[in-house]
Amino acid sequence: MSKIVRVNMTAKTVIEESVADTYAALGGRGLTSQIILDEVEPTSLPLGSGNKLVFAPGLLSGTGAPSSGRLSVGGKSPLTGTIKEANAGGITSQKLANLGVKAIVLEGKPQEKSWYLLKLTPDGAELLPAGDLAGKGTYEVTALLRRRYGEKVGVITIGPAGEMMLLNAGVATNDGEGNSSRYAGRGGLGAVMGSKGIKAIVIDSPTTFDVPVKSPERFKEAARKFTKILLDHPVTGQGLPAFGTNVLMNIINEAGALPTRNFASGRFDQACEISGEKLAEIAVARGGKATHACHPGCVMRCSNVYPLPDGKVCAPIEYESAWALGAHCEIGDLDTVARLNYICNDVGLDTIEAGGALGVLMEAGIITFGDGQAAINALEEVGTGGSLGRIIGNGAEFVAKAFGVTRVGTVKGQHLPAYDPRGAKGIGVTYATSTMGADHTAGYSITANILKVGGVVDPLQNEGQVELSRNLQIATAALDCTGLCLFVAFAILDNPDGLPTIVEMLNAQYGLNLTTEDVFSLGKQVLKMEREFNTRAGFNHVHDRLPEFFVKEPLEPHNKTFDITGDELDQFYNF
């Protein structure tokens, strides 16, 4: 990957730059965060001309490494005010890497309100007018662009939410079948894309796995070994390929950590109705798929294809989406969840934040907990651009402020995902301390807390949680540089050959001599650069805290509060 494509939307210029030496060993999140730290003033307005939006494939993306198709999207978040990286599956990361693009940087801001399309082919990159795409949902945009430019193109796009610069707008990419449902969802980066006047990016690459590799045989051997490591682990080789991420619904419910009715309980009596097992049953019965790969070369295949009764297809319903749009809202019907998920995908919203917003709307009494049709009607408001829609589309904290609700589960303005920190305290440490606001993927302590992967740390005790989260956040920050799916972590946490094999792939690809220690150093470096950005943006330890109701209200069934102290949380960055 040899070039950076820089698109200035003030001047409407597209230039290709060679990659600075200092960026050579960075990819994915490491590269997006470094560019943002280097080029964006931390106090910039997220939707102003000073912010930038960076797209970067991982270091291994576009090779034959299994499950290495993650695309990192980074910028200053309009939702949190922090630096933000959100990564997504789908086919665009591999295609970008195969075009030799190490990063796309969108910068500046158009003076006028107009929409553009950025098109990348082996011949280069160009900006094209895209007024005809304005106002369209992501499914239609993706279908239209695949018809126009060929079924094989990858499409990155925003929905109406991103055009309206709503704080919960995500960035969508598509899978191999053209479903615009792979989301760099969190933190409102779709609004940043909207602020730049870019409706879509089309990536047309004839190849998918042909990124240049220095030692092809050595690489192939390591990739084969890594594939076997993934297939041999019960989670990555059996659990995920059988039921996808939503296999977690019953597990987390059983553990008493499934946030239900806006964090009122840790158990949902209808959890099985929206579980992965139920999903597989319905999906298969309707001609869908219980599992499915979001990009070529994935061996975990944790996605799914869920046909709705009206003929539309929601692919996939992830666990966190089923939780946010289901249990969190006390909705126990998978068709309703799928419909809500589909609306999010089409309008261009992060499902976790959207479910959080609906839950607060229910807490406010504007709609009723469990009323699926009311939730659908409310969520459909977002696409209309009406006032209620703009409130909902701006996320849970915005809804709370609009309706005077104090019980809202956000950290740094971002809604908590599908694990109650009172039932799994390690994830609470991650929510509080992550550089990104509440984010389970930043350091997925559910592994040792509940899944007994990578050791065991009692989820209800305080001991070891900060250390667990720290180690996971460091490892994740490094992993997010590679383009590998986070889920490979299940295998590498339990298999001592896992990490060395990743290092071997990197060394074979780039002709390097990295050690596993270097990987941890990279993770620390990424967290530190992100922390530096946030500090310069005004954040400090006061913001590394959970909402007070988690500290005050015990959670059923374990009757525990989140009682890891501020002083303990502040030990997190001692590395």
Added chain:
Amino acid sequence: MSKIVRVNMTAKTVIEESVADTYAALGGRGLTSQIILDEVEPTSLPLGSGNKLVFAPGLLSGTGAPSSGRLSVGGKSPLTGTIKEANAGGITSQKLANLGVKAIVLEGKPQEKSWYLLKLTPDGAELLPAGDLAGKGTYEVTALLRRRYGEKVGVITIGPAGEMMLLNAGVATNDGEGNSSRYAGRGGLGAVMGSKGIKAIVIDSPTTFDVPVKSPERFKEAARKFTKILLDHPVTGQGLPAFGTNVLMNIINEAGALPTRNFASGRFDQACEISGEKLAEIAVARGGKATHACHPGCVMRCSNVYPLPDGKVCAPIEYESAWALGAHCEIGDLDTVARLNYICNDVGLDTIEAGGALGVLMEAGIITFGDGQAAINALEEVGTGGSLGRIIGNGAEFVAKAFGVTRVGTVKGQHLPAYDPRGAKGIGVTYATSTMGADHTAGYSITANILKVGGVVDPLQNEGQVELSRNLQIATAALDCTGLCLFVAFAILDNPDGLPTIVEMLNAQYGLNLTTEDVFSLGKQVLKMEREFNTRAGFNHVHDRLPEFFVKEPLEPHNKTFDITGDELDQFYNF
């Protein structure tokens, strides 16, 4: 003033406490801020049970000291997240002091949604059900309570905005004629009152000027002298009594510092149409009053009574209101301004923030700059509780986020008042560094910058602005403890006998031996306690900055940006 009335809205208890020795020498802002610092965890949710709302008359309130009727209202602000004190004129401060009440502290939060009235008489304080007042505007509530409890009672109330806990809800008190138009408006303290379930506070005191004074003759002599000092100064003795605060409209416009069309210009071509001179002309012609005292014993009488064509009366239209609802929105018609002001008073909104919100709505293109009827319609939405109304009622920054606008003039979430910091840089220092968010009253540098009061500091140069703002903020913090109206500052800045005479009144009232130096120490102490609260709430120097467009866009007619650097601003707290 011998007692603190503590009202716990969780338990629905009212108790009277003796005043701690450490609070004896504090009043007004000093007391509200000290109680908030002592009793409220700075990270508390502003609308949660942990926040408190404190009402405190000033040290001189309820005596014969001229213009000493300010009531301080303090709490953690839901708009800014900082500590907040807003003070208002009207008759309640004097009455509270005459009941011997040094402070009312509202704390806790009702479990259920219900409304209460707090009634204070010489016999004590009690909570009464007030469900019948719910949903009513402040004018109706005040009229109803004056009918019920007597024409002489003072009423503190919130409108529907406060009941809905909107972030721009203010706290209203009434003048002697029962107009609920004296506002502790800024920072959303009306929402805090709403969160406590208190719709109104009735203060029934048979006396107004009879607070015990240790040395009555000495006090009377000092008060007489202070009255003369006020009457002898051209601003407090002539300008304000002739045209009220809105005498500033033409002056600030002439200076090129009148923010117009959401800060697009420093001059408004219709300024004279909404000026104090025009106001006096229309008001008098319609049987209103060009000037008027907001409480007994005020010699400056800067208020006014403006009859609207429909028979309603807006009393008063302050300069900052006329600016926010006029020039800021390019509305050059005083009847429209008065109508908007009346809606703010009745629904319970701060006029500055409301005008700011309307200006951003215009910047977004939702309504058109200069369209007065559209502005009236939009503002009337607030009282309906509809989604657009909730957006507008949550202030300018909320409107900006709802509609994707980046050009919004706020500091710490609070909208700038009626002086462009590019045309009067000293006030920009105050906006940036105040403990309260953008607030002209915190350190009114317009004195030396434009009015040539208390010296002269060129408004367009950087030299001396930080020092000017620092001195004024310290003096103001002290003055805000006394209950004296801020406008006495005009006189004391120019008359060396001014401050010693205030000190003499305090010494005579309390039997103290304060010096003028002690007054400055008190001011520093107040600023430091407020700063400490904010620091513990997560604020730091990064938040002491103006929005970036003031730094980037030059302002007509002087073509200046706000170029006092962050490093210079950070010198502010060196005292």
